[in-house]
Amino acid sequence: MASANGIGSIQGKQPLFSFGVISDVQYADIPDGRSFLGTPRYYRHSILVLKRAVQSWNNHQKLKFVLNFGDIVDGFCPKDQSFSTIKKVVSEFDNFNGRVYHMIGNHCLYNLPRKELLPLLKIPNHDEGHAYYDFSPTPNFRFVVLDGYDISAIGWPRDHPKSVEALKILSQRNPNADKNSPSGLVGLGRRYLMFNGGVGKEQLKWLDGILKEATHLKQKVIVCCHLPLDPGATSFAALLWNYDEVMDLIHKYNCVKVCLAGHDHKGGYAIDSHGIHHRVLEAALECPPGTNAFGYVDVYNDGLYLTATDRMSSSKMLFDSDQTCDHENGCTTDPITST
Ligand SMILES: Nc1ccn([C@@H]2O[C@H](COP(=O)(O)O)[C@@H](O)[C@H]2O)c(=O)n1
Ligand SMILES: O=P(O)(O)OC[C@H](O)CO
Numbered sequence: 001m002a003s004a005n006g007i008g009s010i011q012g013k014q015p016l017f018s019f020g021v022i023s024d025v026q027y028a029d030i031p032d033g034r035s036f037l038g039t040p041r042y043y044r045h046s047i048l049v050l051k052r053a054v055q056s057w058n059n060h061q062k063l064k065f066v067l068n069f070g071d072i073v074d075g076f077c078p079k080d081q082s083f084s085t086i087k088k089v090v091s092e093f094d095n096f097n098g099r100v101y102h103m104i105g106n107h108c109l110y111n112l113p114r115k116e117l118l119p120l121l122k123i124p125n126h127d128e129g130h131a132y133y134d135f136s137p138t139p140n141f142r143f144v145v146l147d148g149y150d151i152s153a154i155g156w157p158r159d160h161p162k163s164v165e166a167l168k169i170l171s172q173r174n175p176n177a178d179k180n181s182p183s184g185l186v187g188l189g190r191r192y193l194m195f196n197g198g199v200g201k202e203q204l205k206w207l208d209g210i211l212k213e214a215t216h217l218k219q220k221v222i223v224c225c226h227l228p229l230d231p232g233a234t235s236f237a238a239l240l241w242n243y244d245e246v247m248d249l250i251h252k253y254n255c256v257k258v259c260l261a262g263h264d265h266k267g268g269y270a271i272d273s274h275g276i277h278h279r280v281l282e283a284a285l286e287c288p289p290g291t292n293a294f295g296y297v298d299v300y301n302d303g304l305y306l307t308a309t310d311r312m313s314s315s316k317m318l319f320d321s322d323q324t325c326d327h328e329n330g331c332t333t334d335p336i337t338s339t
Helices: 046-060 079-093 106-111 114-120 161-173 187-191 201-216 243-251
Strands: 017-022 063-068 099-102 133-138 141-145 220-225 256-261 268-271 277-280 295-300 303-308 315-318
Touching: 017 046, 017 133, 046 063, 046 079, 046 295, 079 099, 079 106, 079 114, 106 114, 141 201, 201 220, 201 243, 277 315
Parallel strands: 017 063, 063 099, 141 220, 220 256, 256 277
Antiparallel strands: 017 295, 133 141, 268 277, 295 303, 303 315
């Protein structure tokens, strides 16, 4: 399909490399339920979605790695089963014939503290409890994985400075007794919920260094985080607390082309004022039995092409600086194929 944003230029060519994606598996061995707002959640079926994803990624044969966007187990998982359940889901991922890069999400942190969780997820360089890292699958591309719960009221010991900082932010920004309730919060202020978090100063400094180096090396950067970074691509109630600070830093450079996220289960897509694509991936948890939500991304010099399944929409994201939205009704995803 030749389209307004010029995706025709990448179709028909061999990708430089490809990788698999899935988000919000939120498995638990409990009966089906619903979100707070009533959306059905299929806790036992979600691991079947993951199994089918792994099978499909292995059948593809050319995927270089897989990215898991976080929340591999649900907060309702009985706490005496947290460790074994996370191990069970990780071992499903490990059936993939390649490297799996995990992100942490709020539901992971409801189940285990960081010091137990990060080694299980094989988070690189987790010695100080950080879950941010980067890797370069080819010399011209770099993936940056952000830790959206760096400043968070979940996951750190209660008296940890990062937990104290998070509780202070929540007490200033959210007057509700239940800090997960957005009641009375208006517009972008709705993001100040306990199930979200922020990127701390040290991580921002690290990110600045990475982007500086990537610019010097002429690398294109894909930023990944459980929490979305753009208000156009998500419900405000799912945004990273300091998404604006992170994006101001990213916008100082021209190397970041795409930001990928999970957390907001319905998914989303937008192009920001600097031409960066923001794609929030639809959740595996909310797939009714027999349906799927996973995909793989083909990487080209001039764009990313997400081929997705069932409830995850396929997306074309071209890197050109003169970005225009290629969807008639605005910057939403443009479904192209379903496998
Ligand atoms: N509109 C809302 C949404 C959520 N909450 C609180 O957050 C918790 C988690 O929500 P889920 O969507 O993951 O079910 C929920 O238990 C509520 O405490 C809310 O108060 N108002
Ligand atoms: O992580 P959950 O399951 O609490 O859901 C987060 C919401 O989707 C954010 O809007």
